[in-house]
Amino acid sequence: MISIEVLNALQAQLPKLEWITSRVHIKRLSRDFYWFSPLLVPQLMDKQADLVVRPRDEAELTALVSACVSLAIPMTVRGGGTGNYGQAVPLAGGVVIDMTSCTALEWLCEGLVRVQAGMKIGELEERVRERCWELRCMPSTYRAASIGGLFAGGFGGIGSINYGPISAPGTVQCIRILTIEDRPQVLELSGEDLLVYHHTYGTNGILLDLELALAPARNWDEYLFDFDNIEAAYGFCRAMLDSTGIEKRELSLYDSRAASYFRDIPFSLLDGHFLVMALVAPHNRQSLVQLRAEYGGKQLWTQTFAEAKASGLTLMEHCWNHSTLQALKHDKGFTNLQTNYDSDRVLEQLAELKAQVADEVLIHLEFIRLANSQVLVTGLPLVRYSTDTRLAELMALHESLGIKINNSHTYMLEDGKHGGALSPAILASKAANDPHSLLNPGKIRPLEGCQ
Template sequence: MNRLFGELIALLGDDRVVLELASREQLSKDFYWYSPILTELLDGKTADVIVYPLNEEEVKRVLSLAVQHEVPVTVRGAGTGNYGQIVPLQGGVLVDVSRMNRILDIGEGYVRVEPGVKISTLEKTLREQRQELCIIPSTYAKSTAAGFVSGGSGGIGSISWGLLWDGNVIEATIITAEAEPRVIRSRGDDLLNYIHSYGTTGVITEVIYRAVPRVEWAQCIASFADLEDSLRFSETLAQDESIPKRSVSTCEWPIPSYFRPLKKVIQDQKHVVILEVDEASLELLQPLLERYNGTITHAIPAANYMKGQGLAEYTWNHTTLWALKADESMTYLQGSFSLDRYMEQIGLIKAKFPDEFYNHFDWMRSGGELIPQQIPLVRFTTKERLYEMIDFCESIGVKIFNPHTYLLEEGGWEAHIQRVIRTKNQNDPKGLLNPGKIGLPLKAPSV
């Protein structure tokens, strides 16, 4: 390993090769601590060295050295993932791409960027040019372009534009882990081998995102005395194509009580729907609010969009973060409910776990289909009780994407895992890219 350290320093210089323990420990973590199960499994896992490449050629040379020495490689963007995606289970080299942060090209309907560009910087730049990204994560302030592709799936905007693989990533440039790394330009269906694959199939050095015309988004909180009213309002709004929207997030009480910075605008015992809608269409909300007994109790005009903390930072898995800040016993699940029976499913869950399961829906589309997507808050007592909740949800038709595992195939990617394994075998023949994140056999058994 010392020989590898020397070669990395010769390649990148002392200032871009980090061996100091405290830095290695800090950069080897993401937000896996949302899960008490992952905390137990991943605490203490640390890279042996951190490197900071500045361009694609340096990435290729780092990978070539790692392959020659048969040392694992894990790639880090900003570390905003929740499942230990960037935690190096077997040590090795952690490649931090945060200094590869240039916006390379903007055209009508697309933007081409290096992997370490922050989503917030990218969105701000696009909006200045009258465009915007189709979807952004709730962690957009810190998350990076390639980090979102490698570890994410959906986010703010998914209510209208779907998930990353619904055409929202146009192309990704991939570097393989071989003695002589190859450059692959992945487009179309082939992107499923790289999106949300935790960097197990290659290292992303460029991303082309789809962009769409900018909308003036107003942010609102709608309050409801009845949970079903809040959900029916959300469903109706989600289906109404006459009202452009970027976010529809429904939170059952007491979840809103965890949003401490919003304390002055949150009404006691009220369920809320956090909205981003076209400011020009706000008046179209009123009939829906009246129909479902709701009231707008807080609003932020479009002129203040992305200036300071926005309401989007209380949606998706940011909701879990606020809950954990208020109550350390909370954790979360992820699940897709059935549009035709989600109210029934909610009723069954609440009857069985009345004080342990709190509903939080981020409505979205996948392949054009509207889905009541949940990131519910659950009160953690034991691992056994948590898996009892998971088993019950699945027994009533709720598809759970388990956030308490770092294994790709156990977290909801099982439908694509065999093609990911085939790609990994082609691009990473020695199995050095983020090893341990796929639990299934990577090589076909010999006959």
């Protein structure tokens, strides 16, 4: 905790900023979705900031950073708080910088948009749709998540079946970063340089704004299909993935147990069957009917884009990480894993896993097309949690079968998606941009070059 005298001095230097001092609101804004992980709950539940502040523009943010550096106050940057690794949880107290008032759409032209990092993704989607564009990659948490948070802490989402994850070359074309110094500097980065700040939890600089490439908008139809075995369901998905003439925005696969928690949608799926969720362009309806019939599938439910907009019910909030959220509404005993399968051995890997874990791990697959056209079959399988030891055993079992685990049960940056070690470029940027180690401290181990 930072002393009252230091906190008062900070507020006295910047009296016009929007300070949040209510302990209830500070506690809420010091949390993200880390409670998805039963391992992270006891580690993070008592961590919170001393103050929260909402800068309204770059000038206020720059003045805030300068003042915090002069007073040696730790800072943790927050967007919508939808991450589930503890990215936005302040381990050392200090100030949480809530970026959700920095929401300007700076320009939009010819399939490119420049936007401040705090804008909610759902709002950005609506704004660009007014000009007949849509986002290339959008998480299921788009209503609350910020566009800066997606780049700093996210990966893939709706649209990744066409354009890859948010880090795919050409999607984010430029970013601006504020350094953590007495006199903060603004860095403008493009190409491979900007990837140094992707999925780094805001530890090596504050993301100010992004320039994003967009996709032509479609009024997507939404479908649920029933297949009586996983071979047919998976075969249909791979055929859909490879059908370049069928325009789609989302494609995912669930076993009947995982799908049983989608209780706000009127459909019935027999135990042991498999559900496929798809968003497909209206002009491809007939092609979709033919492909479904080829694999023996049955249509369970559908709605148009207009119907989804009118009802507020959309499959986009049942795929990706929302599948876990839907399950947790009804059963708090679940957590999830983040997995990457061998695209040539997915059915074999799932069969080997099923033979050892039965219904302890429930199937949820997502399909991504990478920049080199390579297929990435990833997943967010539901896991019936029992003990920390058993969860570690399940992760080790996946790895032994060749299923890569991106550990979502740690807040340490290098232990998650970065695979155990941070790149020299990330460590160098941390040392250069945050020389006093005040930005989101505690998320990177004190390795050489990161002091």
